[in-house]
Amino acid sequence: MAQNDSGTAGSSGDGELTSYRLRRERELSSLYQTARSLTALREVDEVLRSIVRHAHELIGSDFVYLSLLDAEGYLTLKASAGTISSEFSSARVPPGRGLGGRVLEDKAPFWVSNYRQAQALPHDPTFDLLVPREGLTALLGVPLLVGEEAIGALFAADRTERPFEKDEVALFSAFASHAAVALNNARLYEQTRVSLRRLEDAYRTIEEQVATLERAAAVHEALTHVVLTGGGPGDIAHLLVEQLQGTVTIQDRDDRVLAVRPHGEAGEDGEEDLGRRLRDEARGTGRCVSARGRDGAHRSVIAARAGGSHFGFLCLTREAAPQPADVRMLERSAQIMGLLILMRDARVEAEERVRGELLMELMSPSPLHPAQRDRALSRGVDVDHLDTLVVVECPERSAADIVRQLKPFSSAWSGLAGEYLGRATMLLRAGDENDLPRTLHDSLRRALGAPALVVCDRITGQERSRSHALALRCLKVLRALGETDRGAGTQQYEMYALVFDPDRADDLDRFLTDSLGPLLEYDRRRSTRLVATAAAYFAHSGNLSQTARALHVHLNTLLKRLDRIGVLLGEDWRSADSALRLHLALRLHELRAAVDGPAPG
Structure with missing residues (x-):
């Protein structure tokens, strides 16, 4: 019997050992397969969900959850399997609190058969409110270690009181070690991918910057070509439309339109108030200013300046808002435009100085030198055929402004315009033009935008200085008669010739x-x-x-x-x-x- 008993007992012990070994083999096999499946995952969120799912299946507890340390040291729940309460999924435990705090502090597994009655643990009141809702009783926690650093903890919980066996703890710890490696790999993969995206973004940015620089260099070269070839505002507007699209309008210092590209399109599009406000702001700040109009189009305006002087405005109108590179292109174009106008004004000023000198010479009673005649002829002026003298007076405009408006008329009538004795004066070849005073007055009135007196006198012989004196005295007579806005010839006031003829x-x-x-x-x-x-x-x-x-x-x-x-x-x-x-x-x-x-x- 003893043997039988002994034999029976030995057979039972061998059976339990065999069963234990088979169970361990299954657990280890499951652990191995689970670890392999975890290493194949790349997304952090996917790894987290897979860890709690496999842990739930491996340990067989009621529910499993995983918490990671955040930047403030809190253990924040990231994934769970088998939980019921939605509030539990937002659990967040302060540093050094709860079973998780003990696990992270010791970097070792720790379990309690009844969490609510575990007085040795420093409880967190907020977490303790969630425990009854989830029915959490027995709780096992193991650290997630990457090297010597604890990044979080993995928890297995039951809703009934029970102890955790050493084999369960060991198996759960082994799984947590694999899970920590997989999670760390996923994090590294995510960081690598983010870094790669940043590198790709940086590379694209560099490519865009290179393209922008190449475009800026091409525009700079084209603008330089415009300067060297004596181009004008129209060339700049055409170049900007090619690069920026939309409509480009260039205005002078008096808001007159010098060029519009594409041809035929209005630069303001009915937004006169907006355009005026932008021009005032651009001139005051010296920077490019932009605003969106009622029609949805964006308008960008910059003042053209050079040498501290204002020369006009450059306006871009298009659907898209201007980018920084576009603004820089507009600013550079405005500088070139200011330079072109400055150069043009310098040429015009030099020509006006020459023509002013010619006018002074012609008004002198002294005979002209042949060289003076040749210089006048080189500018299309035949001094022997200048038969009309014109004097213009406009109280609201300076003599220089009036002379600037007289230039086109002097060219049209093969004459000269300038200041003589402080008055805007012009010598013309009028021929048989009988209505010259009225024609000149109407045109100048529109150009000056203010009332003006225009007096014409037919020159007899070489008495140009006498004609100028007659015209000035006739102006005084007109003012004395109450005239402020009129064109007249001296012969029209012959009845008053006794007054204005010295x-x-x-x-x-x-x-x-x-x-x-x-x-x-x-x-x-x-x-x-x-x-x-x-x-x-x-x-x-x-x-x-x-x-x-x-x-x-x-x-x-x-x-x-x-x-x-x-x-x-x-x-x-x-x-x-x-x-x-x-x-x-x-x-x-x-x-x-x-x-x-x-x-x-």
């Missing part, structure tokens, strides 16, 4: 002495105002009441003055012929005072 000053003196002598002498000796009274009388068509009000005197005073005039000039001074002569004399006397100042005495 050669007829003696005639004017004799006429005024014969007509007004007694009144002028009486006023001089007695400080009276008989001349002014007679002028007011005729100005109000002989109406006594209106005349008295105009002179601010009583009617009786006026009647006494009129009687005195009758004594001095004769009782018939108000007859038709006498009145006409006296009225004309009074008017000429007033005009001479306006042109030359009051007569002496």
Whole structure:
């Protein structure tokens, strides 16, 4: 019996050992297969899900979850299998708290058969609120180690109280070691992939920068070519449209459009207020400014400047907003545009200086030297055929501005324009042009945008300086007559020629002495105002009441003055012929005072 008993006991022990070995082989085989499957994964999230799924199957507990250390040292749940509560998936335990804190501190497995009753553990109140909802009771935790560094912990939990066997702990720990390696590999793979993406992005950025630099170099070369070949704003606008698309508009310092590309398209598109605001801001800041209009198009404006001077604006209108490289291209183009305008102005200024010198020489009474004639002919001016002198006056514009507007007319009529004695003056070959004063006035009025007086005088012989003096005196007469916006020839005011023709000053003196002598002498000796009274009388068509009000005197005073005039000039001074002569004399006397100042005495 003893043997039998002994034999029976031995057979039972061998069977248990065999069963244990078979179970261990299955567990190890499962562990091996699981480890192989984990190493094949690359995505971090996928590895996390696979770890908890395989751990759940391997250990056979109610649920498994995995937590990783974040930047603040908290254990944050990243994946779980078998859990019920949705709140549990957001579990986050502070450093040094709970079973996970113990596992990370010791870098070794640790388990409790009843977590809620484990008083030796420093509990986290927030996590403890989640424990009943999930029914967590028995809990096993093993560290996830990468070398000597703990990156997190893997947990196996049961909803009933029970111990964890050494074999379970060892198996779970072995699995966690493989899982940590797989997770670390996935992290390294993710970091490598991110680094690769960054390198690819950097390479693309470098390629884009190289392309931008190549395009900028090509544009710079093209702009240089424009400068060297004497190109203009239209060439710059065409080049920018080729590179940036859209519509490019170039304006001068007076907001006049110099070029628009493509041809025929408006630069403002009905956005005048926006364009004006952008131009003001661009001129004030010196930078490129952009805004989106009501039509959805983006408008970018930059001021063209050179040598501290403002020369105009460059505007790009297109659907897409400008990129930094586009802004730099616009800025460089604006600089080139300013340089071109500066060079053009320098050429124009030099030409104007030469033409101004020619004008001064032609206005001189001295005979012209043959070299001066040749210099004039080289500029298309035949001095022997200049038959008209023009003087322009515009109180709202300087003489230089007026001369700038006169240039096209002087070229059209084969003449010269410039300043002479501080006045805008022009010599023309008008020929049979009879309506020249009105034609010039209408055109200049539009160009200047302000009222102007234009006086033309036909030159006789070489008396250009005399014609200039006549034109200036005629301007004074026009102003005295109340004219502020008119074109006229000196011959149109022949009735006032006695006033503005210095050669007829003696005639004017004799006429005024014969007509007004007694009144002028009486006023001089007695400080009276008989001349002014007679002028007011005729100005109000002989109406006594209106005349008295105009002179601010009583009617009786006026009647006494009129009687005195009758004594001095004769009782018939108000007859038709006498009145006409006296009225004309009074008017000429007033005009001479306006042109030359009051007569002496």
